[in-house]
Amino acid sequence: MSRAAYFLLATLCGLMLAGMTHLSAVLAIPWLAENDAFARLRSTLSADRSELVAAPGDQSTWLPYPDPNVAVATCAYSLDEGPVRVSARTGPLFQSLSFHARGGGVYFAITDRAAVRGVLEVVVMTRRQLDEALAAEDPEDPSRDVRIVSPTREGLVVIRVLAAFHSQRPEATEAARSVACTIDREE
Amino acid sequence: MVAARLPSTGFLRARARRRGALSAALVVYALLLALALGLGSAHWATHGEYPFGVVRAGPWSVWPRAGSRDADPYTRAVIARSGDIPLGVGEGLLLHATVDSDGRPLDARCSYRIGPSTPQARFWTLTVYDAAGRPAGAQDRRNSFTSSEILRDAAGGFEILAAHEPRSGNWLMLPDSGRVSFVLRLYDTPASAGSAALDPRAVPGIHRLECAP
Structure with missing residues (x-):
């Protein structure tokens, strides 16, 4: 083979490897990112209350394109120690909860319209924890919990509260940061 | 030998x-x-905008799958690198505009008229951002409107005037110069179920009025 043919072969190999590198880099980014929302909030994993990420009108938040009318708070969760019970008290302000799997993807979202007697309560669990809960349950008296299955063991619960008027901003901040996210231990 | x-x-x-x-x-x-x-x-x-799945409605770009379970790997990588927390499907829908209704880039030295209606939603907010993705101007500036704050005409329509100089009516303050973008967020909207509701006639238009030299 001539030198040019070797060079062409090496270029083709390089291009094929480049394609593989590209795909693996794109797939790995959500897991290696150090600035994504989960990595930034990892330190709040053990907190029982939601952590405020952006108060309405907060200019110093790390959140890109923040809505100045919305208070955003999050609970980072890890399901290793058991299901996580998220309980939010709804008020006069628009409020929504969204559930983000680590590595991307919103797998569930709910707004205050779904609240029962002013409380939005959701239990996040793995598929295995759901199966165990169903097996342990009394078929005559099933649980009334809203149970959702998280596709990953770790993730974020994001609370958004909208201040429709400027004067409602403190109230929205308070509502966003007062959501309870506790580990549901078995009795 | x-x-x-x-x-x-x-x-x-x-x-x-x-x-x-x-x-x-x-x-x-x-x-x-x-x-x-x-x-x-x-x-x-994986930097900047989501590369796939964009739906255009007039001047607005929408990524209906960004906040869903089946977001593609590139979208997930963009979200991870930017640190963004996207609006979930069922929670709301985000419409982003970097151009006006005629396709010209949005410039802070120009003034714009936005309106007269939005797709159906329980609440909506319209915010102006600077080139870096921060709400334009300082904290006390008017850089955003919610659907509750807006002044409407007799037919229920609205008109937001975005300009650097004060205007009467719904005035949104633009920064001194540079590129700007508008983001319309529809909270609790049936439009998030499918983007068929995002008809170019249903979304607000962004009309350029005049530009400072």
Whole structure:
């Protein structure tokens, strides 16, 4: 083979490897990112209350394109120690909860319209924890919990509260940061 | 015979050594090419806007799958790199505009009229951002409207005037200069179920009025 043919072969190999590198880099980014929302909030994993990420009108938040009318708070969760019970008290302000799997993807979202007697309560669990809960349950008296299955063991619960008027901003901040996210231990 | 063979083996050995050096260089070249092209293209594809799944409605761009379970890997990578927390499907829908209704880039030195209606939603907010993705202006500036704050005309329509200088009515303050973008967020909207509700006639238009020289 001539030198040019070797060079062409090496270029083709390089291009094929480049394609593989590209795909693996794109797939790995959500897991290696150090600035994504989960990595930034990892330190709040053990907190029982939601952590405020952006108060309405907060200019110093790390959140890109923040809505100045919305208070955003999050609970980072890890399901290793058991299901996580998220309980939010709804008020006069628009409020929504969204559930983000680590590595991307919103797998569930709910707004205050779904609240029962002013409380939005959701239990996040793995598929295995759901199966165990169903097996342990009394078929005559099933649980009334809203149970959702998280596709990953770790993730974020994001609370958004909208201040429709400027004067409602403190109230929205308070509502966003007062959501309870506790580990549901078995009795 | 012997005298004739000796230089030829030396020649062969030198040629083999040269070939070894050549193939080593080619392997290094192929690996470097793979790294540079692979990582470079991955970086390029995962910064800025989501590369796939955009739906355009008038001047607005919508990524209906960004906040869903089946977001593609590139969208997930963009979200991870920006640190964004997207609006979930069922929670709301985000419409982003960097151009006006005629396709010209939004410029802070121009003034714009936005309206008169939005797709159906329980609440909506309209915010102006600077080129870096921060709400434009300082904290006390009017850089955003909610659907509750807006002044409406007799028919229920609205008109937001975005300009650097004060205007009467719904005035949204633009920064001094530079590129700007508008984001319309529809909270609790049936439009998030499918983007068929995002008809170009249903979304608000962004009409350029005049530009400072």
